[in-house]
Amino acid sequence: MSDLYARHRAVIPDWVALYYRDPIEITHGEGRHVWDADGRRYLDFFGGILTTMTAHALPEVTKAVTEQAGRILHSSTLYLNRPMVELAERIAHLSGIPDARVFFTTSGTEANDTALLLATTYRRTNQTLAMRNSYHGRSFSTVSVTGNRAWSPTTLSPLQTLYVHGGVRTRGPYAHLGDAAFIEACVADLEDLLGHTADVAALIAEPIQGVGGFTCPPDGLYAAFRQVLDRHGILWIADEVQTGWGRTGEHFWGWQAHAASGPPDILTFAKGIGNGMSIGGVVARAEIMNCLSANSISTFGGSPVTMAAGLANLSYLLEHDLQGNARRVGGLLIERLRAAAAGTDLVREVRGRGLMIGVELVKPGTDEPNPEAATAVLEAAREGGLLIGKGGGHRTTALRIAPPLSLTIAEAEEGAALLEGALASVRPSSRQVL
CATH class of the missing domain: 3.90.1150.10 (Aspartate Aminotransferase, domain 1)
Structure with missing residues (x-):
């Protein structure tokens, strides 16, 4: 060794x-x-x-990967891909987002990077909101919305990011408050922040912060935030890279703990859906997903082998x-x-x-x-x-x-x-x- x-x-x-x-x-x-x-x-x-x-x-996933690898390993998104369409259909339905479109990537970083591209293009502004203590990936754009100094190696950024209170319940200036008062204080902070800034594209937030130490806000925080965001036309990106697929037990998605807000405008996922295979992705309603005016493809996102693994894994976790x-x-x-x-x-x-x-x-x-x-x-x-x-x-x-x-x-x-x-x-x- x-x-x-x-x-x-x-x-x-x-x-x-x-x-x-x-x-x-x-x-x-x-x-x-x-x-x-x-x-x-x-x-x-x-x-x-x-x-x-x-x-x-897991035998079901291993079998699916082996069988697909025996047929074809790779084709890219330039060709029709049956496993990709089938998995996209299932995820679109499970997401709760109306008229959903799904784009597959190879990682959570790439998924969040894509979500930020969509939000800033749709809203025509590069100003974003993120949560303190957050983590969203290691790319140039995602480190710029990461509110955790240990994982953000540069202050250079294609985005202008402002950080919001609320992701950490038991530390910070509002930790001493009860849940309702904590949410009220965080909402007031958000309102004040928006009063001092120009148009904002989106708030990106993990329902439970992963790298930040599995910190949880009170249920309903993002529903309260959503009321403010909607008044300003600001999108909500739910980073479900770590919280998705039923891991929290109470809900299939982390955002559902704040269900009064309805589904997010954009949802990102990765990690568990592939059970070890490299799958990430973005779900958004059609008007947001289709806002890009330039061509785009993915060479490895939606690979037939990873999609076969994702389908088998999703079926197993739902059936069991x-x-x-x-x-x-x-x-x-x-x-x-x-x-x-x-x-x-x-x-x-x-x-x-x-x-x-x-x-x-x-x-x-x-x-x-x-x-x-x-x-x-x-x-x-x-x-x-x-x-x-x-x-x-x-x-x-x-x-x-x-x-x-x-x-x-x-x-x-x-x-x-x-x-x-x-x-x-x-x-x-x-x-x-x-």
Whole structure:
């Protein structure tokens, strides 16, 4: 493994991050488990950054990919593509957006980049709104709407972006307020912001912030925002790259927690729909999607192989009610983690919905971020046989837990016990967990 690490460092950019002091090579997986090159098995609670959404080596997806690869691997969007049309039809229907059109990309970054192109072209302005602590991708346009300094490497931008309060419920100037007052204050901030700026194209927002540490606004925040946006003709882009496909348990899409607003004008998706294959995309009503006056194609977006994987994966998750499983098993896992957190003063908050859970760590006895502890817990969890992620807008102090949606109750209990042990190994507490 040290040889592969040395080779990696010799040819891969320094800014491509690797987890762990001794990085691992994952060689294969099955169900909710993966194995490294040394043959060690891990319970996977991160799924390749929320991408292996259903299960590793899911037979239905593997079979669909193999069969399609045996027919044709690639053709581009210059030709009719049956799997692409079939998946687009299903996603258009599921999106809730009327008269929807679907454009496929290869990643969430590219999907958000396309959404920003559509919104700014449709509205004839390059001014945008985004949420503080947000993350939307690594392209030149998407880093410019990313409100998380750790993931935005340049101030140069094709867009003029203003940042809005509300994505983080338990930090910031309104954290002390109740939910209704919190929403009222955030709306007043938005109204004030719009009073000092020219025409705005869109607000782009994650219903639950992913890289930001799985932070959740109160239900109804974006419905309240939508009333303001509609008065100004401003579009709402819902970034569902991490929240889509039932991961939150309560809803199929994250925007549905704010359902009084109706569906967004533009919805972006990626990650889980391909269960590991490179699929992203944009859904918008026809008048917005068709506003581009120049030609455009996608060489690899809508690839027959990735579309076959997406169709098989979507069918599986709907037929097996994985959204319901995320709600049931995720609810149990959250409660189990909250009980574990009661045994340590490292944990400030356990938050999230379904199988999208954040555990925020602080310096004991304070409210200060504790990135060193987050790194230490990540390492200790790996040593115990559990893979998790980390994130957060406060110097990467949140553990990110997002297992495949087919997680069993027994695996949830096992993972919670492993994480409890990792937390205890970093800073043992005298308090007893009940």
